[in-house]
Amino acid sequence: MAEKGLFIEQLQSGGVATLQALVKVKELRPKRNGGFYLRLLLGDRTGELEAKVWDSPQETGGLFEQDDIVKVRGTIETYNDKPQLIVQRIRRCESKEFEEADFCPVSKHDPDVMLSRLYGFAASVVDPCVRVLLQSILGDPEITEPLKVAPAAMRLHHPCRGGLVEHLVSICEAAEILVQKYSRLNRDWLIAGAILHDLGKIGELGTSRRLGYTTRGQLLGHIGIGLEILDKHWVRFPDFSLEVKTILQHLIISHHGEVGKGALRAPMFPEAIALHYLDEIDARLEQAWRTIDQTPASEAWTAYVPSLQRQLYCGPSRDDSATVPQAVEMST
Amino acid sequence: MAEKGLFIEQLQSGGVATLQALVKVKELRPKRNGGFYLRLLLGDRTGELEAKVWDSPQETGGLFEQDDIVKVRGTIETYNDKPQLIVQRIRRCESKEFEEADFCPVSKHDPDVMLSRLYGFAASVVDPCVRVLLQSILGDPEITEPLKVAPAAMRLHHPCRGGLVEHLVSICEAAEILVQKYSRLNRDWLIAGAILHDLGKIGELGTSRRLGYTTRGQLLGHIGIGLEILDKHWVRFPDFSLEVKTILQHLIISHHGEVGKGALRAPMFPEAIALHYLDEIDARLEQAWRTIDQTPASEAWTAYVPSLQRQLYCGPSRDDSATVPQAVEMST
Amino acid sequence: MAEKGLFIEQLQSGGVATLQALVKVKELRPKRNGGFYLRLLLGDRTGELEAKVWDSPQETGGLFEQDDIVKVRGTIETYNDKPQLIVQRIRRCESKEFEEADFCPVSKHDPDVMLSRLYGFAASVVDPCVRVLLQSILGDPEITEPLKVAPAAMRLHHPCRGGLVEHLVSICEAAEILVQKYSRLNRDWLIAGAILHDLGKIGELGTSRRLGYTTRGQLLGHIGIGLEILDKHWVRFPDFSLEVKTILQHLIISHHGEVGKGALRAPMFPEAIALHYLDEIDARLEQAWRTIDQTPASEAWTAYVPSLQRQLYCGPSRDDSATVPQAVEMST
Amino acid sequence: MAEKGLFIEQLQSGGVATLQALVKVKELRPKRNGGFYLRLLLGDRTGELEAKVWDSPQETGGLFEQDDIVKVRGTIETYNDKPQLIVQRIRRCESKEFEEADFCPVSKHDPDVMLSRLYGFAASVVDPCVRVLLQSILGDPEITEPLKVAPAAMRLHHPCRGGLVEHLVSICEAAEILVQKYSRLNRDWLIAGAILHDLGKIGELGTSRRLGYTTRGQLLGHIGIGLEILDKHWVRFPDFSLEVKTILQHLIISHHGEVGKGALRAPMFPEAIALHYLDEIDARLEQAWRTIDQTPASEAWTAYVPSLQRQLYCGPSRDDSATVPQAVEMST
Amino acid sequence: MAEKGLFIEQLQSGGVATLQALVKVKELRPKRNGGFYLRLLLGDRTGELEAKVWDSPQETGGLFEQDDIVKVRGTIETYNDKPQLIVQRIRRCESKEFEEADFCPVSKHDPDVMLSRLYGFAASVVDPCVRVLLQSILGDPEITEPLKVAPAAMRLHHPCRGGLVEHLVSICEAAEILVQKYSRLNRDWLIAGAILHDLGKIGELGTSRRLGYTTRGQLLGHIGIGLEILDKHWVRFPDFSLEVKTILQHLIISHHGEVGKGALRAPMFPEAIALHYLDEIDARLEQAWRTIDQTPASEAWTAYVPSLQRQLYCGPSRDDSATVPQAVEMST
């Protein structure tokens, strides 16, 4: 079981502390008088902490990698008006030893459950070509391992570990119900688009516990990487219809809806149009409710949301507790 | 039963013809040598026909109004290289005598059925205030009579008689299923928004068999007229919460999604966001399929769609008949 | 007469102070050891001050409301490096006891005078229908009471108490002179538009001494609220021409000039076109001169104005005093 | 006095005709069998007419220039289904022999009167530097001769011979009344801006009876040419303040209001802001009323106006005659 | 040698004609009384011609394909006021029998020469990985065969058979000289970008003699197809650096310069920035000179160019012949 120890915001100067932390930066730095020391930037969900390893820095540095969770013990000093940890002991933690959510935002949904639901949707595809291709992709550990932890975005929507697979499943579900109403939609294409459209984010945003763009992600975007993933598996099926491949490629490159919003092509057939809106609905509602939930219950309006260029309304009478003070009668 | 008689495209010069037609223009015009004649522009779904009434033009003109369906008999002459009808007899037809679809595009759905489904959605609203308001609006013949015939647009989507109520019902259905998945959405608000958001189109596009904007429609748009309809019924309920009225008003004014696309405000809470996308999905899919269905089966692409600034892809292997010539073997 | 007492920027820690202040926030908060205290945020035109009422917080809190001006006496302590007032006595001030301008920006023009000039313009309208409608609106205390204090904007133009009515009168005056030159303009419509176009700001920006948007204002904008005001009074005149009502509605919804700038419709007749430009001239000139006047006389350029996306030029040789140092002869 | 003779639309094939016409194109063309003939394109306000001179084409062509008004006599033949004039006699007309308005749209205002009013405004400027500069410009026949005939635009506003000077005077008048209300405006600058801002159109649109851009006009625009005119006269006054020259230059280059609409700079001081809106009001109102006046009285809406991206509303009950047929009673 | 025979614009009704023509459309159509006939649409650079094969339509249709050049003999009849060819004999022509340029616009440069220059640029790349990859691509007949005939665009620039390879070579040359001046540019990347950036046009615009988009081209664009080509060859080199692949991919997806202009990413390093501008210069200059050359020498301005939203200036004194008539002296 997880033993977080102290959270960084609880640390006080002058004592010895033991805690689990995320290694955000790890670098060997030259000492003034020769030799090296190991500089670490540690973090958890409550803040960041500078740390230094003076003894055996190279050996110590070999015990763990950036982005690992470590258990660390040391003394808290003050340096430049900020607390700093002088490390005495440090070791890498196994995944069963800690709670992911102590260190970075984490999806509420179990990524393995999400992934198996995604398999389920892939398996439900009727067209055998499309189905087998999707199963090939979702059977590739180079896809599924990062997919378990990738976020769907840095800030906009599902910005948490496991957020991407949660988003993909959610769009599959929405596609499922949309097809009930608009039965002329090709369900196979829509499910395939729901699974594939954002898959490139595993390479764009990566798997780091610190959410952020990779170099490939910045240079190619998830659309460019998504096409690459599709191509990698498509070559395994020499008989795959080029026509259907083109449909799948178009679903990927058009899902942003407009050329000015990052699509390479505007959606040109009904399933591509529908996929774009399903993606928008799922992303915007998740973003709206998350933003509202982060707003104090006493506020009727969220903070300004730059990506939406507006504030959001939290709705009437949301704050039950807020009415308590008003229930305290005030004499006139 | 309907007795259309000849269609306009079948008329040939030189004989006597009897047919039903829509009166598109009716005007008294001065004759060169004094007095007046009645000039008519008649139409059906196959074309237009000039017609003239030389005898008793005023009495005759009093028998029917512009936009009526008439039964007319006369001789076909040629004038300025075009056929022209010299009217001998003309009278107004009752609605049971003709098929609406012979004269203008008509929704495939019975407007009375559509309307009763809209009542059903209104009745399903849980919040009694919202429900009663919706029922008041849908109980007002000044709303429901035009609603039975109004189109949802001139060209973009559901551009046919009865298209508006078909569109409203369709969005209610879509709202219904969306709430299943995103259960945090307030179903009452979403249903109310689905019913109210485009209701102003009864005043914007009017009830004429010739689709077109009214003067009020051009000057106010359906958002301005929709607010007016809401206000007209809201004053009947003095205790109606101003907060909820504001929610409903916002759903109306924000449903175009962006200020640059005709919204007075961007959608500022989840239900308003969802309503915008539901409206888009329903309109764009109807438009896409209708455009595809109007494209010859031998074509893979529709004509250019100005409002979408693109052509649409009709999909692979749509044309069964098109493959016939290829099935005819050609020797090498 | 007004007795402001000390201004907040003059307060010094450690003594007893008596002053008038605006109540910006008033809330009961739980004490650590049970019970409540009253937390206040006070303000005047020189700054803000935290204040606490430890004794009889509920009774005391019942003596005044947020946004009131109070007379308060207490001791100044330091808390978190900032001064804090421990309240001993506090009471609500009557409007005759204080100068509005000590607490928030105030129009230089007497709102009662402004309002009576607006009545004058309404009375000068020739079309009896339009005139009576305007008089009905300007005779409604629910309109005129807030109109006396509402600002025309939070920052852009006339951002002060009474700024809205000042702006409306100014546009009426400008309309008057424009009609002299362009005599084909319908003066009645232009005056009606000048009075009505921004009237919704009484509900958008409200009457608070702290300038800011109301929830209704954010959700509906002053155009939405303005339509509502028009409707409320229009129903009182059953014979009012729908055509003229439509003209007035269009003047309100089109006065922002372009759909991309918040108009529901672009101006579609000459009076609507003229109203838009009169509004722009009045707002932009007020904004320009106010911004220039806030710029130190030694500067030729104002600070960057975000809403205009530029700096403004204060003009040549504005600073007489600035030349003084240059008059002091400097030896070579 | 003017003797127009027949108008082009009245010509009938087969006879001899005498008429005045504008020479739109004049070119020598080789005959099949050697030698040349003179090909003319003639025009008046009713249409265009091809004409040919077979005899002495070179001598005849030397008698007049393109853009002249000529009196021509010849026989009307039919060539390629269109009438064609075989010229027998042709000569240039003096300006007193014809009515300008028979050949191209002409301002209703006498250009000499307009020009003298412009002098009056220039003379009313108080700052002697600015006044003398304006008088120098308006005293230059290279300016005033074309100014008497130049249009203000090809289509948008004042698109007629003499339209430019009419527009400049109109803005001076509007500036005059605006200064009454906003007395802080520098009247001298505003009058100077009103006179100078569009003066470059004498070089942009030229003086041809056929409205159209010159090559310089296309390459430089009226802003570029306007700066050149200012510079040409400014060098005559070595003591002219560079500061004031800069003000005048800025008024010219900023009068389009926004960089995206052709301004080199956005208006950066109050007079430049005011000039932009005065220009807009004058141009848009002239355009609106002219467009409305060209609309049949029976229509409530003008044709679509591309530059405004909308139709304009002609207003209620404009058509008195239109009600006549309705006054003719129709029996039921 | 080529024997074009008559051009279509020379055909006259009523006789027998022999000519070479491009088969634009070929389809079997049912005859009214059973059986089929073969309908052809033929074309050459002077026009189009309907043609019908009544005898042995299936066998005849098997002799050639759409987009082939055929030699055809038949009689010219008139049908619906247009000439129509009743085919007697028809056969496919070999490429040596005809001149490509008689049937569609063709690059002035020999595609084989162009292609070998492209090989030369590929061979000059220093980085062995990049060089080998480019050589692999340019050694693939699936690339080079279409590359010999593909246009660079339908209308904008190099819109002719062989135009694409001409454009690629031209950018390589421009890259070569740019590197001389900006020596810090990585020549290898720039040459690779010059070769790869538009290569997808072989799939977007295809190889048809009738310029036009393919279905894949519309759905994926040349950027999507270009990425696919790169991927296809990249998999052949397992040791190829992923970093360098990413560079090449970015060069392809960013070469349109801005997201709003069809780039998936804006150019993010100097070579990508340079490639974008080299592409623009080459395309815009070719387009400008071609447009100018298509303008009659007597005109100073080209027709309006929609893609540039302007006319182009042909420059001063371009028309030597135009001055001839002026040299013919005209008497006064």
Next chain:
Amino acid sequence: MAEKGLFIEQLQSGGVATLQALVKVKELRPKRNGGFYLRLLLGDRTGELEAKVWDSPQETGGLFEQDDIVKVRGTIETYNDKPQLIVQRIRRCESKEFEEADFCPVSKHDPDVMLSRLYGFAASVVDPCVRVLLQSILGDPEITEPLKVAPAAMRLHHPCRGGLVEHLVSICEAAEILVQKYSRLNRDWLIAGAILHDLGKIGELGTSRRLGYTTRGQLLGHIGIGLEILDKHWVRFPDFSLEVKTILQHLIISHHGEVGKGALRAPMFPEAIALHYLDEIDARLEQAWRTIDQTPASEAWTAYVPSLQRQLYCGPSRDDSATVPQAVEMST
């Protein structure tokens, strides 16, 4: 030789210091007890320093001007937590006494060399009219003196003393090589455009060591000022072709490429199109490499560049030193 003395960032409180510094602000200020003191803001490339002269402020202030380099000696005190220099001795430095680059960013190229290369390009122009005009402009000390020190921009590209002339020469060089490839380009026009297009920046950005806009620069921009420079010299050549003047004016006003990006006209002939792209390439590459060079070698990406709305990629394996720590072996 230059004797900078201490740099401002090296100064320590409490001692006496001697240093060279740039006078950023110089103003006489009243002392509390009467009389004046001289307040200075000094700077060098490492920071800024407040300074005060208590003795003989007027005489001292007459010894140098704002923007001069001075040698100053005084004591360092602390005032408001910042160091402050109490001046004992101060005098103006001659240009040979200091290194420009110690005080502000300076081009790496000698401005006299740059200028002579610009003369060389002007002299190479073949058209004698254009050549003489360019030589007149480059022979005018009012042009060349500021040209030696003017920057090409405040931040975007070549933002350093002498940056403008460096940029102009660079574009001339690029024009030279472009003409080699696109030989149809008129070299004379292109060289003239390269020299003239940005020349107005000598008046827009001025010659101050503190980079910044002048008032004329803000009001007219470098395009407005550039036209003025051209006009000033053009009047010296009465026979200069108006056609060629127009070409040169168009090159100046169109070089920003699009009206929305500050061009008065879009480029309308090939040389204007080419000049725009040459300007873009030179500016964007300089900006990109400078930004990359300012980025720590350990970073793969630059900071966000607002004017480009993106980060730039520094490329793979740029940081040799960065690999050192990785070379230090870490034990597992």
